[in-house]
Structures are given as structure tokens and as C-alpha cells.
Amino acid sequence: MRRGPVALGLAAVTILALPLVAPVYHVLLMLPFMAYAVILLGLNLLFGYTGLVSFGHALFMGIGAYTGAVLTTHLGVRSLELILLASAVLGALVAAPVGALCVRYVKIYFGMLTLAFGMLFYTFLLKFYRLTGGDEGIRVLRPSLLGFDLAAVSKTDYLAGAYYYYSVAVLVLAALLMWRIVHSPFGLCLRTVRDNPAKAEALGISIVRSRWYAFVISAVYAAVGGALLGPPIGNVDPTLAYWTHSGNIVFMTLLGGFASFFGPVLGAFVFIFLQDTVMSVVPYWRLIFGAILAFLVIFAPGGLMGLFAGRRPGEVSRA
Amino acid sequence: MTANLINILLGGVFHAAILFLVAAGLQVVFGVQRIFNLACGSFYALGAYVGASAVNAFTGAGGPPALFIVPLALAGLLVGVVGVVVERGLLAFVYDRDETFQLLLTFALVLMLEDIVRLTWGTAPYSTSALYLAYGQVNLLGATVPVYNLIVIGASLAIALGIGWLLTRTVFGRIIRAAADNREMAEALGVDMRRVYAKVFTLGTALGTLGGALVIPATAAMSEMGIELIVEAFAVVVIGGLGSMRGAFVGALVVGVFRAVAIAVYPELEMLMIYLVVIAVLVLRPRGLFGRVAV
Numbered sequence: 001m002r003r004g005p006v007a008l009g010l011a012a013v014t015i016l017a018l019p020l021v022a023p024v025y026h027v028l029l030m031l032p033f034m035a036y037a038v039i040l041l042g043l044n045l046l047f048g049y050t051g052l053v054s055f056g057h058a059l060f061m062g063i064g065a066y067t068g069a070v071l072t073t074h075l076g077v078r079s080l081e082l083i084l085l086a087s088a089v090l091g092a093l094v095a096a097p098v099g100a101l102c103v104r105y106v107k108i109y110f111g112m113l114t115l116a117f118g119m120l121f122y123t124f125l126l127k128f129y130r131l132t133g134g135d136e137g138i139r140v141l142r143p144s145l146l147g148f149d150l151a152a153v154s155k156t157d158y159l160a161g162a163y164y165y166y167s168v169a170v171l172v173l174a175a176l177l178m179w180r181i182v183h184s185p186f187g188l189c190l191r192t193v194r195d196n197p198a199k200a201e202a203l204g205i206s207i208v209r210s211r212w213y214a215f216v217i218s219a220v221y222a223a224v225g226g227a228l229l230g231p232p233i234g235n236v237d238p239t240l241a242y243w244t245h246s247g248n249i250v251f252m253t254l255l256g257g258f259a260s261f262f263g264p265v266l267g268a269f270v271f272i273f274l275q276d277t278v279m280s281v282v283p284y285w286r287l288i289f290g291a292i293l294a295f296l297v298i299f300a301p302g303g304l305m306g307l308f309a310g311r312r313p314g315e316v317s318r319a
Numbered sequence: 320m321t322a323n324l325i326n327i328l329l330g331g332v333f334h335a336a337i338l339f340l341v342a343a344g345l346q347v348v349f350g351v352q353r354i355f356n357l358a359c360g361s362f363y364a365l366g367a368y369v370g371a372s373a374v375n376a377f378t379g380a381g382g383p384p385a386l387f388i389v390p391l392a393l394a395g396l397l398v399g400v401v402g403v404v405v406e407r408g409l410l411a412f413v414y415d416r417d418e419t420f421q422l423l424l425t426f427a428l429v430l431m432l433e434d435i436v437r438l439t440w441g442t443a444p445y446s447t448s449a450l451y452l453a454y455g456q457v458n459l460l461g462a463t464v465p466v467y468n469l470i471v472i473g474a475s476l477a478i479a480l481g482i483g484w485l486l487t488r489t490v491f492g493r494i495i496r497a498a499a500d501n502r503e504m505a506e507a508l509g510v511d512m513r514r515v516y517a518k519v520f521t522l523g524t525a526l527g528t529l530g531g532a533l534v535i536p537a538t539a540a541m542s543e544m545g546i547e548l549i550v551e552a553f554a555v556v557v558i559g560g561l562g563s564m565r566g567a568f569v570g571a572l573v574v575g576v577f578r579a580v581a582i583a584v585y586p587e588l589e590m591l592m593i594y595l596v597v598i599a600v601l602v603l604r605p606r607g608l609f610g611r612v613a614v
Contacts, residue, residue: 053419101602108355108418112557113601119550120594127587244546247357247426254423284438290430297424298412 008262015168019160027160028232033272034167035228040253040264041178042221047250048258049182050214051194052103055111055246056118059098060091060219062125062241064226069138069236080143080166080231084224091223092216099215103208118246125238137237140230159232167228174221175265181217182261190214251293257303266304322461327583328576329459333468333537335575336475340530341548342555342567343482344523350499350562351519353418354410357425359527360549361432362401366531367540368440369398374447374535384453387536388470395532399525406520411513429546437542444539451536471533478526479568486564495519499562551578551590554597560610569608 019027039061046052064087071077071086102113125132132138142158144150145166150158181187192200193210200207230236239245248271256267271289278285300307345359373394374387382390405428413421454466486492497505498515506512531544555574559566574593581588600607 053422055422101598105601105605108422108561109601109605111419111422112355112553113598115550115553116557116594116597116601120591120598123589123591123594127589127591243550244429247423247429250423251426284434286430287434287438290427290432290434293427293430294409294424297416297420297427298409301416301420 019164024156024160027164028156029272029276031159031164031167031232032229033269034171035225035232036249036252036268036272037171037225037265038174038228039222039225039249040256040268041174042218042225043249044218044253044258044261044264045178045182045190045214045221046218047253048260048263049187049194050190050211052106052110052211052215053250054102054114054215054218055243055250056114056116057218057222057249058241058243058245059114059118059121060095060222061226061229061245061249062121062236062238063087063091063094064223064228065140065230065236065240066125066132066138067223068143068227068230069140072141072143073139078141078144078149079147080145083143083227084170087223087227088220091220095216095219099212099219103211103215115243115246118241118243122238122241122243125241132238135238137235139235140233143231163231170224170228174224178221179261186210186213251289253303254293254296254301255303257305259302260305260309263303263305270304323583325460325462326464327579329462329464329468329472331576331579332472332572333575334579335571336472337530337534338548338551338555338575339475339479339568339571340533341527341552342559342571343479343564344526344530345552345556346559346562346564346567347482347495347526348520348523349556351495352410352414352516354421354425355418355561356523357422357549358405358428358432359523360545360547360552361429361436362399362524362527362545363531363534363548364436364540364542364545365401365432366395366398366528367535367544368436368445368531369528370394370532371445371447371535371540372440373532374450378447378450384450387447387450387453388467391532391535392474392529395529396525398528398532399521401528402521402524403517405524406517410520411516414516429549433542433545436545440540440542442542444541446539447536453536465537467536474533478529479564482564491518551593554593556607557597558600558607560607563607563609566607566609 015030018030039057043054043057046054067087067090068083071083077083077086098117102110102117105113126135128134142151142155145162148162150162153162182190189200189205189210192203193205193207197207200210226240229240252267252271253264254267255271256265256269257263275285275289278288296303302309341359341363344362345356348354348356348359370391373390377387377390378384409424409428410421413424451467452465454470456463456465457469458464484492486495494505494510494515497508498510498512502512505515531540551574555567555570557570558573559568559570573596577593577596578589581592
């Protein structure tokens with residue numbers, strides 16, 4: 001696997017140089033990509049490494065995004081570091097009890113329970129108008145970065161400049177941390193729990209606790225990524241927490257390939273840019289993306305990474 | 320007071336009657352094929368649009384308004400044949416896969432059908448011309464109730480009984496139950512599972528499309544109606560128990576009436592209460608009220 005580091009280095013150079021060479025439009029498209037990349041790195045700890053498919057992760061994205069909105073709009077906190085920290089803490093606080101209930105189940109029941117929690121939060125956002133702004137949501141004011149108040153900079157310069165590199169830094173840190181997690185003994189435990197729960201138990205690994213840790217960590221990632229999603233849009237609304245949004249991020253993970261560490265990141269990238277390309281031609285991106293998803297599920301469950309690596313689907317699909 | 324109460328309750332039961340049809344479709348597919356079909360809400364939306372189109376064509380051709388329910392129900396049932404196409408064309412490839420992939424394939428269907436509806440009927444709400452009150456209204460204990468609502472409730476009850484009869488009293492029903500219990504054994508006894516799956520999925524689809532068609536005189540069709548209804552149908556099957564027809568019936572009543580009462584009493588709570596009930600059921604009694612399979 002010499003190709004891996006080369007590809008990674010090329011990607012890194014491209015990402016760093018992009019704001020200098022690419023049109024602003026594409027630079028701005030990179031912002032949701034990086035936010036989703038953070039979210040998917042976390043989701044894949046649950047999906048790829050632990051074998052649990054959540055259909056309610058939009059809940060945690062929503063928590064992160066709304067934390068940023070409430071802090072900047074209502075509480076006067078503008079520091080993005082504080083926003084990310086608060087999102088992570090809130091995400092963990094909500095994920096701890098929710099996860100404790102969900103990880104007692106696997107497969108379809110896990111998916112259903114996470115879906116129910118996600119929709120519970122969605123309804124809360126929609127109905128508690130005074131707190132959440134109902135279907136209109138809340139505005140996200142421009143956060144300050146590393147203590148620099150950048151209110152004087154034009155919006156495009158802010159987003160395509162400072163905010164862009166800030167997102168890159170968050171993504172790199174998130175990826176490094178996740179790399180450490182999945183290559184630690186704990187990461188190995190998760191894979192054992194996924195592949196052979198009985199053996200894991202016999203080795204003294206607590207299945208439920210491992211899954212629970214994975215759930216909380218992935219929720220923290222989703223909350224941090226969700227908080228990054230807010231400022232480029234400038235507004236958060238309940239659709240962020242809707243169940244189809246949870247489905248979309250699972251789709252992105254599958255698109256890139258859940259069996260590989262960087263697969264979900266690639267999935268987020270292709271999803272965002274392909275969606276933009278399709279929508280510039282026809283508004284019916286769902287029709288095309290649905291067809292792509294159906295194709296992936298049937299013919300290429302290993303996703304794009306699976307195709308690149310030339311693996312046969314049998315090696316990546318779990319029984 | 321009583322009039323108000325009757326109104327709320329009957330509104331809830333009407334909604335429950337529709338929900339039952341969609342949830343029954345979900346249940347029969349899950350019971351036999353072990354696939355949680357997220358797309359059954361999309362089939363419901365498809366049925367609604369096709370039903371509305373059929374009725375509009377019918378009245379446009381000079382058909383008597385009093386008979387509108389005939390083209391409506393026929394269109395709802397007939398569009399159920401997309402079930403065969405979906406089952407043979409897509410699902411048949413993934414029966415031996417992890418259920419995650421099956422779930423994602425039905426999610427792909429959700430995405431595709433939503434846009435197919437938008438492509439065909441546009442994004443504006445689509446409805447039939449005012450036929451809702453074509454059968455008039457009756458006075459029940461002081462409450463004014465559209466007769467159409469009573470017809471739908473009656474039809475849904477009849478379908479519930481019909482499904483019960485199909486499952487317990489016919490050869491096909493026996494095969495379905497055998498296949499749900501033990502697929503290998505049923506196959507070993509000479510049951511052609513491919514045909515059973517195609518039939519069962521078509522039945523499930525037709526129930527959903529019929530539910531969509533029947534709701535349409537009372538409300539306008541919108542492209543998001545499918546993804547909204549699926550979460551309610553999901554609540555129904557969780558409360559009732561996955562795979563159980565009796566569960567779908569009771570669950571639909573619980574969700575329908577609960578929702579109607581919540582909307583009338585405290586609108587903020589609406590679906591919030593339903594999801595709390597769903598979570599409580601999943602945590603305390605994951606097999607639901609009538610489900611057989613323990614987790």
C-alpha cells in the first residue's frame with residue numbers, strides 16, 4: 001500500500017492550496033465537505049468499525065449546529081473554539097444516556113431506536129418555537145476564530161479564507177485523533193465485537209460498554225461537525241435533524257466505503273460535489289442519487305474505496 | 320363538549336385507518352422478507368398522486384362525482400404493481416446481504432420515488448376537486464362527520480378482516496406464515512420463495528398505495544408526504560410489534576387517536592408524545608405489544 005500515503009499527501013497539498021487557485025464557489029463548497037468529513041469519521045467508528053448503523057445521527061449534528069446558533073445569537077458567545085467545545089460536551093451529554101439505551105440492541109432494532117430518538121429531537125426543534133425558532137430555525141452569527149474578531153472582513157473572504165483553514169485544522173485534528181482511536185487496543189476491541197461478539201466476551205471485553213464508547217465518540221464527532229456546518233449557511237433549521245439527513249450521511253459513508261478509514265471522507269467529498277454538479281443541471285438530485293445508492297448496494301457494497309482497492313464485495317460485506 | 324370529543328376521536332380513527340393500511344404493508348413485508356421497507360411511505364405518496372390523477376381524469380371525462388371512489392380505489396390498488404418491479408428489479412439481488420444493505424436499498428427507493436413524484440406532478444400540492452363532501456355529512460351525537468371518513472374507516476376495517484382471513488384461512492396465507500416462520504423449511508417443502516416474495520411485496524406495496532389513494536380526497540398530495548408518513552407508520556409497527564398484523568391494527572389506533580388528542584389538547588406535543596411512547600416500548604418491550612420475536 002504505497003499508494004495510500006501518496007494519495008493522502010496529494011490530497012493535503014490540494015486542500016491547502018485550493019483557496020489560492022480555485023474559484024471561490026468551489027472553495028465554499030469545501031466547507032460543508034469538511035464538516036461532513038468530520039461527522040463521517042465519527043459515524044464510521046460506529047458503522048464500519050463497530051457494525052452498528054445509526055439512522056438517527058442527525059440528532060447529534062442538530063445538537064452541534066443549534067449549539068452554535070444559540071451561543072452566537074442568544075448568548076453572545078462568538079468564539080468558535082468555545083462553540084466546538086460546547087457542542088462536543090453537549091453531544092456527549094446527550095449521547096451518553098441515548099447511547100446506553102441504544103447499544104443494548106443491534107441491527108434493525110438499533111437503527112429503529114436511533115431513528116426514534118432523532119425524530120424526537122426533530123419534533124422538539126420544530127415545536128418548541130420560542131427556544132428553537134420552529135421551522136425557521138435560528139441564525140448563526142459569524143464566530144471569531146482563535147480570538148480574532150473577523151467582523152470587518154467580507155463574508156466571502158472570511159469563509160474562503162480564515163474559516164476554510166480553520167475547518168481544515170479541525171478536520172486534520174479529528175482525523176489524527178480518530179486514526180489513534182481505531183488503531184488503539186480499543187479500536188481492535190470494537191472490530192472484535194463486530195466480527196465475533198461471543199469471542200470478544202470470552203476475552204473479557206465488555207460488548208455493551210465498547211459499543212457505548214463508540215456511540216458517544218461518534219456522537220461527539222457528529223456534534224463538532226454539525227457546529228462547523230452552521231456558519232457557512234448562516235442559519236440552522238430542523239431539517240438538519242430530520243431522518244432523511246441521517247440516511248444521507250449513511251449513504252455518504254457507503255459511497256466512499258465503510259471498510260476503509262478514509263472512505264467516508266472520500267464519500268463526503270464525492271457526495272457534496274456531485275450533488276452540486278447534478279443540481280446545476282437538473283433539480284432532481286434525489287432520483288440520480290437514489291439510483292447511485294441502489295447501484296452501490298447491489299454491485300459495489302465496498303464503495304469507491306472498494307473499487308479502487310479492487311476488492312471483491314464478498315470481502316467487505318459482513319454476514 | 321361531546322361533539323368536540325367525537326370530532327377529535329373520529330378524526331384520529333380516520334387517520335388510524337390510513338396508517339393501518341401503510342403499516343400493514345410494512346408488517347407483511349417485514350414478517351416474511353425480514354426487510355424494513357422505508358419506501359412504504361413513498362408508495363403511499365405514489366398512491367395518493369395516482370389516485371388524485373385518476374379521480375381528476377374520471378370527473379374530467381364527465382363521470383358522476385358520486386362514483387369517484389371507484390377510480391380512486393382502483394388506481395390505488397393498480398399502482399401497487401410497481402411492487403413487482405421493485406422486488407424483482409432491486410430487492411431480489413440483496414436477500415442474502417446484511418440487513419443494513421437491504422435497509423439502504425429501500426432508502427434509495429425513497430430518494431428516487433420522491434423525485435419521480437416531483438417530476439411527474441410538480442412541486443405544488445396536488446388535489447382532487449372538492450369531492451371530499453360528495454357523500455355529504457352526517458350528524459353523530461352532535462358532531463358533523465363527513466360520510467367519506469366513515470367509508471374509509473369501514474373499508475380499512477374490511478381490509479383488516481380480509482388480511483386476517485387471507486393469512487389464517489387460505490393456502491397462500493398458510494404459505495406466508497410458514498415462510499415467515501422458517502424459510503428453509505418452507506423451501507424444502509417445495510414452496511417457490513421467489514414467487515412468494517414477489518407476491519408478498521406486491522401485497523405490501525398495494526396496501527400502501529391504496530392507503531395513499533384513500534387519503535387524497537381529505538387532503539392534498541405533497542411530495543414530502545411519504546417521508547413524513549413513514550415515521551408514523553414506523554411508530555405504529557414498533558408499538559404494535561414488528562411483523563404482527565394485530566400489532567399494526569392496535570398500533571395504528573394508538574398512534575392515530577393519540578396524535579389527534581395531542582393536537583387538540585396541546586399541539587406542541589403532537590408527535591413528541593408518540594416518539595416518547597415508541598422509545599419507551601423499544602426500551603421496555605422491544606417486541607412491541609403483539610410481536611413474537613424477542614431481540
